[in-house]
Amino acid sequence: MANFDSKHVKNVVLVGHTGSGKTTLIESMLFESGLINRRGTVLDKNTVADYTEIEHEKGKTFFSKLVNTKWKGYKINLLDTPGYDDFAGEIVGAMRVADCGVMVLNATMGVEVGTDIIWEYTEAYKLPMLLAVNHLDNEKSDFDKSVREAKNHFGTNVVVVQYPVNQGESFNAIVDVLNMVLYQYLKEGGKPEKLPIPDEEKERANQLHQELIETIAGNDETLMERYFEKGELDEDEMKLGLHHSLIKHEIFPIFCVSAKQNMGCGRIMSFIDNVCPSAYEMPKQKTIEGAEIECTETADAALFIYKTLSEPHIGDLSFFKVLSGKIKVGDELTNENTGQIERINQLFEVEGSKRTAVNELVAGDIGATLKLKDTHTNNTLHEKGKPIEIVPIEFPNPTLTVAVEGTKKGEEEKLSMALHQLVEEDPTIRVEVSAELRQTLIHCHGELHLAVIRWKLENALKLSVEFKAPKIPYRETIRKAAETIYRHKKQSGGAGQFAEVAMKIEPWYEEMPDPVGYSIRGKEVHDLPWGGKLVYYNCIVGGAIDARFHPSILKGIMEKMSEGPLTGSYVRDIRVIIFDGKMHTVDSNDLAFKTAGMMAFKENFHNADPLLLEPFHKIVIHAPEELTGAIMSTIQSHRAMVEGMDAEGHFSIVKALVPYAETQQLTSDLRALTQGRARFTLAFSHYDEVPFDLQKKLVSESKQELELV
Structure with missing residues (x-):
């Protein structure tokens, strides 16, 4: 197998709202690169990225996946991600180790709920980002609407690199305004024919070409001077400008694809190869002390665990990015977080469910290893005596809590081990054994997240469980x-x-x-x-x-x-x-x-004069401006006290204090009201008085329970 140095490894995360076509796009990219000789489909349950039983059953992506392929002398690690905010931990974990992203937009829907939410993560990481408008072969596709919404939501530095000539069911041609050529595809897609831009498209193509040049020049003083001198930038200068602006998270180029028909996918691969940055070109990773880490093969070896997967009959598979140096089979590394010495017995390149053994991985690359003794997600491993601890992934806080209990006697220990395994695989899940409430609590990120947890417990781990509403920790x-x-x-x-x-x-x-x-x-x-x-x-x-x-x-x-x-x-x-x-x-x-x-x-x-107190949580809701009135009405119906409102772009931010007893129903109502377009966080605030009538009811119920005991 070919070896790749740090300069020839690219890590690309695909993100976007559910249904935008990320998994299908990866399938076409793998086909174009020659990794697979037949494209699978989500419907046929045979894609490389979606390989788990629950994803086949539901037809959705729930977990981030790593797939590596080779393209024109480069190794490209593709990271597929879910489109639901319930699985934000999978998204931010993949983003944390990527060096570039492709935000996939559905041409029939434009900028959707999940797109907005995920974009905030890209802003937090300052991740270089391409936009790929997909489903252009759909009769309801609207490329121009998608572009307008992208500019409105993500800023004026969203710039068109490609546009479709005949979107809809007859879609088969793309005008590329970077190299000023028409790509025309056969019905089965694949490699296009390069043609001159038709006369009827030249005016639009020239206008967009000029806009692209001005956007590139506007973000680079040297190119701006050349533009003023020549009145033009050549293709190489434009690519160089795009490269530097992507690294600085300043320009977001738009591409056209039909992932289903395999049109435009190879062009994105070529852009990743020619223009997108490698890890060594990105701003340096930092340790928790603020020191910079050199992403070079000659530096001391260090790696960062971004994901853990427990597999039956195999054990824990640890996914990592090499921060610096080279990681080799047989290396003994120190876990900076636990002090444990870990031996690297096996190294793998990953292609979905397929793992290929390799002898070494270099700085910037992503891979996996098996059976580390005491290493978990967010841990840093380094050479003995050369301590490094990278800034960890900040996973979002849970927004939903339920109590869980086994329905069969004698399975308490088995349930405890299963919950530990869930937390090991997904750090956004928190398990709490509450002595006060006499309940085992699962804190997670919404009803869909909870449904996947239930599926894993019942189907993968063969447990019979019951979920209940958590008791309220009154005072x-x-x-x-x-x-x-x-x-x-x-x-x-x-x-x-x-x-x-x-x-x-x-x-x-x-x-x-x-x-x-x-x-x-x-x-x-x-x-x-x-x-x-x-x-x-x-x-x-x-x-x-x-x-x-x-x-x-x-x-x-x-x-x-x-x-x-x-x-x-x-x-x-x-x-x-x-x-x-x-x-x-x-x-x-x-x-x-x-x-x-x-x-x-x-x-x-x-x-x-005894008094019952109840916990209040602070809820911060980010939602589109047009939903503010309905949200205010909804939260007040749940005994919430509004603290204030702010504006952030096209979002309104509503801050309120809400009784913990109301949070479960409130978050469910908010999701239904906003159709998932709201994002919210919950955090404990304080205790306050329970209304008299409610206190009377709770005291009466408590007496009845004691009488039954």
């Missing part, structure tokens, strides 16, 4: 002071139990002054694990309660605070004053005072 507190004297007395033959505690409780708040009218002998401030504080005062005078019993009283209080009197939720922000009591020389002991402290606290709590 309990009080609004006023209360005091009581509680006596615990128990006699059952022999030594008995006796303890009497006089206790006052009050709401606690920051910078609260010490209580007045008490002789303070001791003060303890406890930061509670679940948030808030317990402040405990020992105000006993005259030895009414021995000092050795105070830890037991406190223990009883804390026990009741961990299972509150109203709904069994955690209690927070309470000040407790122990100001009197009694003890017995024989019958008083730690257990008696623990019980007395617990019961005194419980009695006081019910008399102190």
Whole structure:
């Protein structure tokens, strides 16, 4: 197999809304390069990129894939990605290791929801980006509309390099205004015939050619001077200008394709080969300390894991990009994140489900290896004694939470291992075993993401599971002071139990002054694990309660605070004053005072105007301007409090605080309302009061549950 140096390796990620044709375009690109001799289709379930069982079943791409091919002396690594924002982790992971991207647009739809959302990721990474208008063979295709929308959404530096002559069902010709030629295709597509531009197209072609030159020159001072001198730029100068502007994320050239008919696909491959940058030409990767990494074969060896895939009977397959140096079979590298020494026993070039063993991979290349002992996605491996840790991928936060439990007894450990495997493969999934809620929670990115998780658990991992709504982590507190004297007395033959505690409780708040009218002998401030504080005062005078019993009283209080009197939720922000009591020389002991402290606290709590608190999350919604009014109405119907609105391009940004109990239904309603055109993030904000009627209902339900136990 041919070896390629760093200058002859290109990494290209294909992105776009679902249905834009990314997988089909890759299939045609592989056919043009000679990697395959027959093009598969999504419908026939035989494409190179979509090879998993669930993708065959659903006819959609759910996971990023790596496919490498060879083209005119270059190795091109193509990364296919999903089109749904639910799988944003797969998209950003692939983008993180790519050096160029192709945004595929559906000519019948223009700039769609997923396109807008994905474009924000390209902006964050400043990734060189081509636009490929696909489906030009469809009777409803509208190339000009797609161009207008692309310019409106992505900026005026979107520039036409190609346009279709006869889009629609008879589509077979493309005018290329970079090299001023007409490409005409046979019915079966493939390699076109190069022809002069027809007279009736010359005016438009010349106009677009001039626009292309002016856009290129406008982003390069040297080329601008040449343009002023000559009034023209030749093809090589234009390609050089495009090359530099792509690297700087300043120009976004538009190409024409019919991936299904294999028209225009080879031209994109040639542009990638001639104009798009390799990894060594891109801005240098940085370590977390800010140092730059030289993407050269002569530097110290280092690699970055961007994806992990667990395969039956094989184990974990780690996908990586070589940051610097050369990675060879037999190398022993240090994992900077774990300190583990990892031996590279095998190296693979990847063609979808096919893996070809190689002896080495050079800086800038992408490949895979098997059975690393303790290495995960986002880890950096380097030569011993030559530490490097790259800035990790920032995966988006989850927006949907459900509780999961197995329906068969005895499968608890199997379910736990399966959930661990899911997280290993997809870092955007978070699994939480909540002792408070007594539930295992899955945090993910939407209903489609959840559907894929369920499919994996049930079909790939052979588990029977049930998803439920997560319980709400309420908190309990009080609004006023209360005091009581509680006596615990128990006699059952022999030594008995006796303890009497006089206790006052009050709401606690920051910078609260010490209580007045008490002789303070001791003060303890406890930061509670679940948030808030317990402040405990020992105000006993005259030895009414021995000092050795105070830890037991406190223990009883804390026990009741961990299972509150109203709904069994955690209690927070309470000040407790122990100001009197009694003890017995024989019958008083730690257990008696623990019980007395617990019961005194419980009695006081019910008399102190108890209050239930609920968690509020901050939601930030990015949506097209025209949907703002409907979104405002929807979020307010879910008890949300709008904090403000901003504008960002053609998007409105709505910020609000919403009760956690409402978030599940709210996010579902937002997706339905906006047809997926809104993107939102959720993050915990604070606790606030539950409305009185809802509190009454929740307390009643809690009592009924306790009666059933």
